[in-house]
Amino acid sequence: MKLIIGNKNYSSWSLRGWLAAKQSGLSFEELTVPIMGEEWDRIKQDMGEVQPSSGKVPILWDGETVVWDSLAILEYLADKVGRERFWPRAEAARGMARAMVAEMHSGYQALRRELPMNIRRRIALPGLSDQTRQDIVRILTLWAEARARHGSGGPYLFGTFGAADIFYAPVVTRFVTYGIAVPGFAQAYMEAIWEHEWMQHWNRAAEEEEWVIEQYELAG
Numbered sequence: 001m002k003l004i005i006g007n008k009n010y011s012s013w014s015l016r017g018w019l020a021a022k023q024s025g026l027s028f029e030e031l032t033v034p035i036m037g038e039e040w041d042r043i044k045q046d047m048g049e050v051q052p053s054s055g056k057v058p059i060l061w062d063g064e065t066v067v068w069d070s071l072a073i074l075e076y077l078a079d080k081v082g083r084e085r086f087w088p089r090a091e092a093a094r095g096m097a098r099a100m101v102a103e104m105h106s107g108y109q110a111l112r113r114e115l116p117m118n119i120r121r122r123i124a125l126p127g128l129s130d131q132t133r134q135d136i137v138r139i140l141t142l143w144a145e146a147r148a149r150h151g152s153g154g155p156y157l158f159g160t161f162g163a164a165d166i167f168y169a170p171v172v173t174r175f176v177t178y179g180i181a182v183p184g185f186a187q188a189y190m191e192a193i194w195e196h197e198w199m200q201h202w203n204r205a206a207e208e209e210e211w212v213i214e215q216y217e218l219a220g
Contacts, residue, residue, distance in 0.1 A: 001028040003073075006057040008032065008206040010213055012117040012170035015202060016070035017058030019166040022198050023086060024077040033057070034211040071105050074163055086163040093150040097157070097164045100142055104167040111135035115174045118217070119206040124179040139171060140186055147185055155192035169193050173203075 003021050005014035021028050060067040060076065067076045078086040088094045110131035128136075146157040146164065153159025157168070172193045175182060182190065193199060 001026060002031060002061040003028050004031045004033060004057055004059040004061070006032070007034055007209060007211050007213065008202055009119050009209050009211070010117055011057060012112075012173075013056070013070045014058045015117075015170050015173075016166055017060065017073045018202065019169060019198060020070065020074040020077055020086075020163075021060070023161070023166065024081045025085070026077070026081065028060075071101065071167075074166065078163075086166075088150060088158045088162065090150070093158050096146060096150065097162065100146065100157070100164050101167045103142075104171070108135045108139070108171075111139075111171075111174070115178050115180075117170050117173055118177050119173050119203055121177050121217070122179070123177065136180060139168070140182060143168075143186055143189060144183075147189065155189065157189070161196065165193060169199065 001021070003017060005011060005018055008014065018030070056068060058068070058070055058073060060073045062076075065076075067073050074086060088097055110129060114129060114132045115125075143157060150158045154161075156162065157164045172190045174180070175190060176194065194203075
């Protein structure tokens, strides 16, 4: 398999796709391309009509199968290796995890706009919009409920590392970057994500990247 991802410092969706590939346990070749650069334009042209959502990462190539969109990649890999590797076994926990992932996949637009992912940066914002504050409260509420109801088996949202953690990992990086104050239980969860071996690997690579996207550096 081959996984095409964008800049590790900025691309939250690439992080999700990469974590999903790591969680699958399958071997894959990683190809990092600078989004908004000439190399990415060339790759999109070479792909032609194979990938209708041209211009987006991550993209998973598996033989003749091409899967784009991070949630589709996660579900494709879950089908290959067993869904229990990604989703909780208990029905109630699995239902909540699916809903949380779907909400992350389609929601929190204010947070995305106001707090773009930038792993290398540390900045304390003077203030946040009401919409972004609402997004943050919603996320922390879901984290609290997941941990209280289903998190007894470990430090992650549903105990063991899985799909929900994959999808909320970029939120953790945003909270770290912008110094978002969180309650103790959330801080403990964020530390578990931040210290995960795969996240440490990703963060080190992000720090070493030379590419800079000015519009994300100007945010905040």
